[in-house]
Amino acid sequence: MSRKLLKSVIFFSLFSFYYSSTFSQSAVYSFNGDLTELSGTGPDLTTIGAGSGSFVADPLLGGETVYEFTTYHGLTLDLTAAGIDLSQDYSIQFFFRFDDISGYTKIADFKNLTSDEGLYNYDGSTNFWPHSTGSVEFVAGEYAYFAVTRNSTTKEFKGYNNLGTEVLSFTDTNDDAVPDGNNLIHFFIDDTTTGGDETSAGAVYYIKVNDRVLEPNEIVTASSGCGTLTEYYVDADDDGYANGSPVMSYCDLGAEYKLLGELSGTEVDCNDGDPNLTFEGASCDDGDAGTSGDVVDGTCACVGLPASSVPTLSQWGLIILSFLILIFAVQGIRQSYFTLREV
Numbered sequence: 362m363s364r365k366l367l368k369s370v371i372f373f374s375l376f377s378f379y380y381s382s383t384f385s386q387s388a389v390y391s392f393n394g395d396l397t398e399l400s401g402t403g404p405d406l407t408t409i410g411a412g413s414g415s416f417v418a419d420p421l422l423g424g425e426t427v428y429e430f431t432t433y434h435g436l437t438l439d440l441t442a443a444g445i446d447l448s449q450d451y452s453i454q455f456f457f458r459f460d461d462i463s464g465y466t467k468i469a470d471f472k473n474l475t476s477d478e479g480l481y482n483y484d485g486s487t488n489f490w491p492h493s494t495g496s497v498e499f500v501a502g503e504y505a506y507f508a509v510t511r512n513s514t515t516k517e518f519k520g521y522n523n524l525g526t527e528v529l530s531f532t533d534t535n536d537d538a539v540p541d542g543n544n545l546i547h548f549f550i551d552d553t554t555t556g557g558d559e560t561s562a563g564a565v566y567y568i569k570v571n572d573r574v575l576e577p578n579e580i581v582t583a584s585s586g587c588g589t590l591t592e593y594y595v596d597a598d599d600d601g602y603a604n605g606s607p608v609m610s611y612c613d614l615g616a617e618y619k620l621l622g623e624l625s626g627t628e629v630d631c632n633d634g635d636p637n638l639t640f641e642g643a644s645c646d647d648g649d650a651g652t653s654g655d656v657v658d659g660t661c662a663c664v665g666l667p668a669s670s671v672p673t674l675s676q677w678g679l680i681i682l683s684f685l686i687l688i689f690a691v692q693g694i695r696q697s698y699f700t701l702r703e704v
């Protein structure tokens with residue numbers, strides 16, 4: 362399965378889960394080369410600001426495509442077009458990185474860039490200005506999963522990491538986390554009241570907006586295995602041996618990407634497209650019942666030795682036949698010899 366397809370499968374699985382359990386409305390952006398909404402029913406994101414963005418394959422995500430943005434460049438979601446009402450319950454999930462985390466850098470703006478209030482990184486901590494600073498979750502140049510939820514009844518606004526741990530909390534009495542009449546969210550771009558300077562270059566792997574409050578245990582599932590930078594070994598033929606050095610990824614990229622402890626050994630798979638072939642000296646099956654002790658040789662071929670030196674029944678038959686022919690031939694020569702002598 363290609364990584365791009367895998368990513369789509371992960372997100373569609375999540376869609377199915379949400380729709381089947383709650384019929385909730387979602388807008389999911391996975392940045393597979395464009396700014397379209399994954400289900401095809403939501404609006405495209407639009408770009409905003411002076412900078413620019415581009416789609417790049419990020420080795421830190423096993424080559425997955427992300428949208429890299431410069432400073433002063435962000436993305437906008439039109440909530441009216443998405444059919445999602447953030448004055449009601451909602452959650453937003455991000456998987457992104459900022460390259461500069463010093464001071465304030467805005468993650469989400471709800472007031473059409475006219476107010477300083479909003480969701481920020483503040484020196485690596487989660488923050489909702491001016492209400493609350495949470496725990497340190499961001500490192501410059503490194504990806505982080507971050508989810509926020511808002512309960513419209515209690516007005517509780519909470520932030521979580523990929524482990525479902527609460528990392529930010531305040532009561533949004535003033536509706537600062539509810540959009541103004543423009544009904545837009547701007548991501549990764551600062552408001553004009555602080556000169557647009559609370560911004561950083563970075564990259565985003567996905568954004569998901571849901572019209573309900575996710576529970577902490579759901580957030581762990583919804584993070585799609587994205588969180589901690591981990592070594593994954595590629596074992597495409599699932600024989601327990603990887604084809605080389607591990608890739609570093611923040612996300613579990615699928616079944617063929619295994620943790621070291623999930624492998625049968627550290628030997629390098631000499632053919633990762635054939636589970637019968639693993640490494641030189643390992644046993645294999647050459648498909649020939651007449652050979653035994655089959656092992657993988659230095660050219661990654663499976664080679665067996667003749668099973669036994671004892672002739673088979675048909676070979677015995679040939680030997681006896683040859684012997685009889687020889688006896689008859691000698692007898693014939695002798696007959697001829699004596700006949701000649703008598704003449």
Ligand SMILES: [Ca+2]
Pocket residue numbers: 467476477478551552554555559
């Ligand atoms: Ca600001």
Ligand SMILES: [Ca+2]
Pocket residue numbers: 595596597598599600601602603604630632633
């Ligand atoms: Ca393998």
Ligand SMILES: [Ca+2]
Pocket residue numbers: 598600630631632633634635636637638639
């Ligand atoms: Ca193999």
Ligand SMILES: [Ca+2]
Pocket residue numbers: 646647648649650651652653654655665
């Ligand atoms: Ca054999």
